[in-house]
Amino acid sequence: MTRVAFLGLGHMGLPMAVNLVKAGHEVHGFDLVPAAINAATAAGIPIASSGADAVAEADVVITMFPAGRHVIAAYQDELLAAAKPGTLFIESSTIAVDEARTAHELAIAAGHRNVDAPVSGGVVGAENGTLAFMVGGSDADFAAALPLLEAMGKRIVHCGGPGLGQAAKVCNNMVLAISQIAVAEAFVLGERLGLEHQALFDVVSQASGQCWAITTNCPVPGPVPTSPANRDYQPGFAGALMAKDLGLALQAIEGTGTDAKMGRLAQELYAAFAAGEGGHRDFSGIITDIRDAD
Template sequence: MSRIAFLGLGHMGLPMALNLVKAGHEVHGFDLVPAAIEAAQAAGITIASSGADAVAGSDVVITMFPAGKHVISAYQDELLAAAAPGTLFIESSTIAVDEAQAAHALAIAAGHRNIDAPVSGGVVGAENATLAFMVGASDEDFAAALPLLEAMGKRIVHCGGPGLGQAAKVCNNMILAVSQIVVGEAFVLGERLGLSHDALYDVAANASGQCWALTTNCPVPGPVPTSPANREYQPGFAGALMAKDLGLALKAIEQTSTDARMGRLAQELYATFAAGEGGGRDFSGIITDIRDGQV
């Protein structure tokens, strides 16, 4: 079993770290937020005095940070220098492709190994160890990381070399965002045409309109009892996070000169949604702004 430094013990990071403990690994955690440290201690995670302290003596370092700038800064300021030679760094934050590649280059230059392994599946997936991991790595490093990823997730896909895990994540979330918007639009249109939510759901869920945004994250109460719509759009996956991920998609669209009009529009709509009350609500809650004509 491995000694693992887990840095970033928020809503996603803490249950991921706990699943590694359940799998028999020795986990030393750290977070800059006192409330996150308190929650991790209460859950039984060993807390280090700093990120560098957690990394020292660890075989593997997993980071789950808010943005790419935090990853690069942490790598440069303390983590890479504190790690033993050849330490495997697993970067599971959702960051830009070029930031993932920059982090990889920094780790390699410091004598370490690095993979990007962003996740999909939300807090429920993190708690139940059913996350999907999209991995950018060499074949050797992917094989080394696989047992750890399998302790936290159900589906692990090797997407290619460094940065390509993040590339898959940004493309996937662009698909999801566009789907969630159009599902919301369809329900609002159905309401105004006199269709009940159940009738529209029963048709679309069993016809060509079927998609995850409908059958799992249904944006209206009733048809899918476990969807955020049945708990007043408590996330789940917050609108602010979707807006952030679409910002990464927009950056990639512009860097590659891709004609992605739906992706651009989704980014615009979610930026508006997140700037209002939608920032802390589940991203499926954008249907309420669609109803009110606010996006």
């Protein structure tokens, strides 16, 4: 049994923490949001009085925060100083590659270990323990983190050194955003040509256009009963989060001088979607903006 401090008990973090408990680990949590604390308490997760208190006796610290600035501030302000020497920090927020590397350097300088391990799979994946983890860090630290990640996820990939888990995440989500837009545009075009949604789904889902954005996250009601489109685009993965991740992709595109025209366009479209009603809707709901574009 490993004692884990889990900081960030929101829609993703709480079910991840619950799955660690189910796997036999001792989990102590902390969050700044009262509603998250109440939900965690109801789920049986003991809540510490502060982040420093949560990590003081932990073997492993897992953070799931909104942005990189929160991670770095928490590391610098209290977590690294409060943790026992050699504590393994697993950083599962989605943050910029350079922020992940800064967090890694801070942890190492303070006498700890660190991996970046962002996730893919959304709230459903977190609840079902089927998340994908993309991990950056040393071989030894990856091996130490692996049993915990396996309690929360189904596919865990060691992507390389520090920051490369975040690199894989930003590339994956750029692909996902572009494909979700393409699928949405195809359904809108099909509607205007007179195609039934089910007919188009039956073709594309078994043809060369097949992708996750249609077989799992189909943006129209009907063909995939579990898709957010059948729940009035209740996330799932919210448009605001996709816009945030594409902002990180844009940083990487510009920082590397990559000619990524589709990535830039996807970032523009999701920024506009999130600025409207799409911020709290599933990112597949961008089909509503595409329908209204004309």
